[in-house]
Amino acid sequence: MIGFLRGVALFIGAMFLQWWWNTHFAYWGAAPQFLLVLTILIAARRGAVLGMLAGFGWGLYLDVARAELFGASALTLTLAAYFVGVARRQIDLRAPGPLAATTFLFTWASFIGLGLLGLTFTKSFEWSGWIAILVTPFLNAATVTVAALAWDARRDR
Amino acid sequence: MQRETRIANVVLGALSALALLFLSLPLSTPVRSFKAGAGYLLDPLAYHGEAGYRRVAGLPQRIRQLLQADIANESLRAELRRGEWLATTVSTLSLENERLRGALALKAPAGRSPAWVNVMERDPIHWYRSLVVDAGSDRGVSLNDPVLGPRDGRLVAVGRVVDVRPYTSTVLLLTDELSAAAAYLSSGTLEGLVQGQDGPRLRMNYLNAEARLSEGDSVYTSPTSATFPSGILIGRVARVNPRDPFLTFQSVEVTPVADASSYQELIILRARAPEGEAKPSLYTPPSIPVVVSSTAAAVAVSTTTAARPRRRKAAAVSTQTETEAEPAAAPVEPVDPEEAQ
Numbered sequence: 001m002i003g004f005l006r007g008v009a010l011f012i013g014a015m016f017l018q019w020w021w022n023t024h025f026a027y028w029g030a031a032p033q034f035l036l037v038l039t040i041l042i043a044a045r046r047g048a049v050l051g052m053l054a055g056f057g058w059g060l061y062l063d064v065a066r067a068e069l070f071g072a073s074a075l076t077l078t079l080a081a082y083f084v085g086v087a088r089r090q091i092d093l094r095a096p097g098p099l100a101a102t103t104f105l106f107t108w109a110s111f112i113g114l115g116l117l118g119l120t121f122t123k124s125f126e127w128s129g130w131i132a133i134l135v136t137p138f139l140n141a142a143t144v145t146v147a148a149l150a151w152d153a154r155r156d157r
Numbered sequence: 158m159q160r161e162t163r164i165a166n167v168v169l170g171a172l173s174a175l176a177l178l179f180l181s182l183p184l185s186t187p188v189r190s191f192k193a194g195a196g197y198l199l200d201p202l203a204y205h206g207e208a209g210y211r212r213v214a215g216l217p218q219r220i221r222q223l224l225q226a227d228i229a230n231e232s233l234r235a236e237l238r239r240g241e242w243l244a245t246t247v248s249t250l251s252l253e254n255e256r257l258r259g260a261l262a263l264k265a266p267a268g269r270s271p272a273w274v275n276v277m278e279r280d281p282i283h284w285y286r287s288l289v290v291d292a293g294s295d296r297g298v299s300l301n302d303p304v305l306g307p308r309d310g311r312l313v314a315v316g317r318v319v320d321v322r323p324y325t326s327t328v329l330l331l332t333d334e335l336s337a338a339a340a341y342l343s344s345g346t347l348e349g350l351v352q353g354q355d356g357p358r359l360r361m362n363y364l365n366a367e368a369r370l371s372e373g374d375s376v377y378t379s380p381t382s383a384t385f386p387s388g389i390l391i392g393r394v395a396r397v398n399p400r401d402p403f404l405t406f407q408s409v410e411v412t413p414v415a416d417a418s419s420y421q422e423l424i425i426l427r428a429r430a431p432e433g434e435a436k437p438s439l440y441t442p443p444s445i446p447v448v449v450s451s452t453a454a455a456v457a458v459s460t461t462t463a464a465r466p467r468r469r470k471a472a473a474v475s476t477q478t479e480t481e482a483e484p485a486a487a488p489v490e491p492v493d494p495e496e497a498q
Binding site: 015020023049059064069071074079117 | 161165169172173176177179183195196202
């Protein structure tokens, strides 16, 4: 029960953190994608199923604020969680380095995926801007490293 | 592992299908309804988050304002206390100013140098005997200087100086049993001797046995008084004592007009002003014969202090001082008692 409540609190807290950071600390569209980072981290530590469920819910939250392409973020995060679940069988994603590299790659992949979805369903590539595309992967890699270290520190305690 | 993979595949298929359905049919009623429902559930997060953020963001400023208000409050409280203190001071000074204004309008008898003094101390055990004032030899006060007080716009007799120290003096009140002053009644210019009784009233003795006395007569200092200038109001007759067949004189009870317990400022009529002060007017010879030194002791005792063994020495000193100070004594100016009233 406590684990469930903790999961709900994490789910809502992550959405609040994403909104708060994007609202007050995003510069030229560059901000850490906490929801993507947490989806990857959950999939890497707890498995693809839990990561997909969390990623789908967070994706819907992101899609609600979007005028078009409702479901694009949900699909992107779901796929990200699934592929991280597949990748963790081949790569040791418990180590911060491979996890950061995976996050870095999946950030670009998510940008490309969103663009392709836009191209498919609205006939226009969903372009997030050069600054966001170039800076956000680094921010996400740094964020997932910090989150993984905090996760491990809490588990060790 | 196989089972987990299968579950993951199933979940992926279901969620992806759902997401693709959202993407494919964005304008369909079910999708729009789902989006509206999701928006209804998730939008409050941003809405209330923004409100909460604003509230939290304004917290430091509100705390600062609260601290500033507290500081301002303390400052205003202190200012209010200062204001109250100032109001009290102004009120006190106003009363004092009014009292002194009335005192300034008084005219001291000519020939003497008047000095305003403050009452410092009263002896609670001997309330009717003496008080201490804040002027001594530093201000030219000398023994037997008469002490007057303002009362209803004029000066009345209070007592005389019996002890002079550098900065203070002791005033023997008329109500002290050792005090005595030659006086006369306004009704018939009958002379007598007013003596203290260590009480609120005085006693006037040695009045003509045949005279008709009446209550309410005013009692003034006599020109024969060695201490006071003549015509200074002492009191009023409160009661005429029954005649004593064994005495050759009558006596009356006198209520002094000077309530020594209520005075804060008094006037000492100094024989001479100290250096730096305005000099008194020129000496005018008194219109009554000056007491010769050989009989001074007896006369002075009768007019200033009653002869008591324990005060005999002081009385002698007092007499000598009076005699020496006589040339500078106040000019005796006959005062019409009715006019003085």
